[in-house]
Amino acid sequence: QVQLVESGGGLVQAGGSLSLSCAASGRIFSINAMGWYRQAPGKQRELVATGISGGSTNYADSVKGRFTISRDNAKKTVYLQLNGLKPEDTAVYYCYAKIDLIEYWGQGTQVTVSS
Numbered sequence: 001q002v003q004l005v006e007s008g009g010g011l012v013q014a015g016g017s018l019s020l021s022c023a024a025s026g027r028i029f030s031i032n033a034m035g036w037y038r039q040a041p042g043k044q045r046e047l048v049a050t051g052i053s054g055g056s057t058n059y060a061d062s063v064k065g066r067f068t069i070s071r072d073n074a075k076k077t078v079y080l081q082l083n084g085l086k087p088e089d090t091a092v093y094y095c096y097a098k099i100d101l102i103e104y105w106g107q108g109t110q111v112t113v114s115s
Contacts, residue, residue, distance in 0.1 A: 002026040002104050004095045008080075009109035016113070017083045022095030022106055024076040032098040034071060034078035038091035038111075048093065049080060063089075085113045 008020035024031065035050030035058075049069040051057045057069055066084040071077065078095065090113050095106030 002028060002099050004097055004104050004106035006095045006106040006109045009093060009111045011112045011114065012085055014085060014087055014113055014115050016085050018085065018111060020080040020093055020109060022078050024097055024099060028076060029100050031076060032101060034097045035069065036080045036093055037096055038093045040091040045094065051078065082111070087113045087115045089113050
């Protein structure tokens with residue numbers, strides 16, 4: 001059974017920074033992609049940033065230049081550095097992974113940005 005365990009998140013003032021991490025564990029042969037999505041109250045879940053096994057990354061326009069996704073393949077961990085946070089970044093952030101062509105989600109971690 002594959003699990004995604006997230007850490008990080010919290011409360012920060014506008015302009016501040018946070019770091020998120022997500023570690024995959026369990027029976028894993030190949031990690032095809034890992035990334036982050038978020039869901040704000042009353043809104044649909046949306047992509048924040050993803051990285052595929054080949055090294056390519058994809059960011060939502062709203063976070064380009066402020067957020068950075070990175071991976072440590074040996075640790076099966078994906079990170080998200082959130083800089084220049086804005087109140088509109090407030091949401092539950094979910095780790096996503098496609099492992100052995102099956103999609104998995106983390107439990108979510110709250111990021112709250114105060115103005």
